[in-house]
Amino acid sequence: MKFFCTLVITFYVLILTSCKSNDPANDPKIIEGKKSFTSNCGGCHELNKDAIGPALAGITTIVPETWVRKFIHDPQQMISSSDQRADSLFNTYKSIMPSFASLKEEDLTNILNYLHSEKRAVQHKAEDRDMIKDPIPEKISFGGLTINLEPVLRFPATNGKEKLPKTRITKLTSQPGIGRIFVNDLRGKLYLVENRRARVFADFVKLRPKFIAEPGLGTGLGSFDFHPDFAHNGLLYTTHTEPGHIPRADFTYPDSIRVELQWVLTEWKLNDPKSDTLIGTGRELLRINMVSGAHGVQEIAFNPMSAKGDPDHGLLYIGIGDGASVQEGFSFIPGGKNKIWGSVIRIDPAGRNSNNHKYGIPDDNPYAKDRSPGTVREIYAYGFRNPHRFTWTKSGSMLASNIGQTNIESIYLIKPGMNAGWPTREGSFLFAPARNLNTVYPLPADDSTNHITYPLAEYDHDEGKAITGGYEYQGTKLAALKHLFLFGDIPRARIFYFDTHDIGVKKPLQIKEAKITVNHHPTTLKKEAGTNRVELRLGRDGKGEIYLMTKADGQLYRITNAHLSKGN
Secondary structure (H helix, E strand, O other), X not given: OHHHHHHHHHHHHHHHHHHHHHOHHHOHHHHHHHHHHHHHOOOOOOOOOOOOOOOOOOHHHOOOHHHHHHHHHOHHHHHHOOOHHHHHHHHHHOOOOOOOOOOOHHHHHHHHHHHHHOOOOOOOOOOOOOOEOOOOOOXXXXXXXXXXXXXXXXXXXXXXXXXXXXXXXXXXXXXXXXXXXXXXXXXXXXXXXXXXXXEEEEEHHHHOOOOEXXXXXXXXXXXXXXXXXXXXXXXXXXXXXXXXXXXXXXXXXXXXXXXOEEEXXXXXXXOOOOOOOOOEEEEEEEEEEEOOOOOOOOEEEEOOOOOOOOOOOOOEEEEEOOOOOOOOOOOOOOXXXXXXXXXXXXXXXXXXXXXXXXXXXXXXOOOOOOOOOOOOOOEEEEOOOOEEEEEEOOOOOEEEEEOOOOOEEEEEEOOOOOEOOOOOEEOOEEOOOOOOOOOEEOOOOOHHHHOOOOOOEEEXXXXXXXXXXXXEOOOOOOHHHOOEEEEEXXXXXXXXXXXXXXXXXXOOOOOEEEEEEEOOEEEOHHHHHOOOOOOEEEEEOOOOOEEEEEOOOOEEEEEEEEEEOOOX
């Protein structure tokens, strides 16, 4: 009898062990595939519901694996070749996925195995009667402005010579009091631009051993800015990404939610402000956990309009996205005065009254004196999905561009304590993350009771996909650009503008489109870059002149002429 019981027990152990070993969830390669999917794909894709891109669970059961591999490697080429399935995706989602040709073959195989192991749920798309199919029916038209671009230089390819985008250049600004121009590449290079040449001023791969620039989506060397007194104090500020949980962050969310990476703000003290390389010491100011690599800390800036003695002088503004937390199903992470995610914060780098005692919280911040439990006293404004860039006009207006979900791109006039609405608003429309991530709805009848600040200007995804940062022209050479605020759409590279005289007078502002010439020949940036996904950025130097950059080909342009037709 004892022998029989032993046999039975052994039999059941073997069965259980066999079941466990055959469970895909326990396959090391599938586990690695899930990690790679989260890092590389999770910013735009869900498993069983459409997001910025289509749902991908079980994709290899409905689409040949060879096609999926080719598309991941080079989506642009697939679309250009008139592939029917690629065309359909482009027409549905109005955007071209970045190339992931840099993925190792093993990682790609693991991702596909993981997706194959996930059961594809049947998506029952019930009729959403109050959804708005076309949020902004009015089209953006040519406003009479033509700008001429002069090529300045082409930055070195940091993604391989044949891969797009060849670079990840995203921001251009200059040193106050010195005037030299600098440009960052998200892959870790900070360039000094002089005499039509780009020299590496700092390499963050070497400066910060834990630096990471993958999986893209804005990760890497996110932003930088110089202290307004840089010529005298040599202070430079940067943001970059590192792996999650190394070390504990200053701003965290519940431990049960993954930490994909951390954004780090650093103050650099240069030995010589006029040096051609970054030689000095770095001091970490703060560290923030993020659910994904998307919508991070992609902007830091000082107010260039503030002079010594002004309350705003030397205070650093920091734009913090929601980390794609809403898209990932954690809509409770951003929004509100007790959540740093989805906000613009304002700090005094010279102070020490923050919780970590590494920076100061200005006394005139809107919540500086709020002692309610959990209040983030650093917050200046909140309710943003991705406050991608901000700038100031000559009149002192602070403007921020906010990259939307799948419908609305917007520009806000920033006021202390304001709530821009995310995640219950996308632009000036109702957003309901529990219902549908891909649509917007009419505002409720009692909306005024919510005290939400709506955009100064906005456009929908019929016109573009992701808004760039913009700048008011403050130079002296181009009279046609006086009082105009120039911005554009990142992937489609359309150039837009509005008149800053209309701020505070009209709302929403009328957005107009500009035409371009390069060396006085009519063209488009898509044509010049040789791709439909251009990745446009704008910048402004210390003299107020405006520059354009295209990540796809690494080209830097300067606006040298502008003509505005009469009557516009």
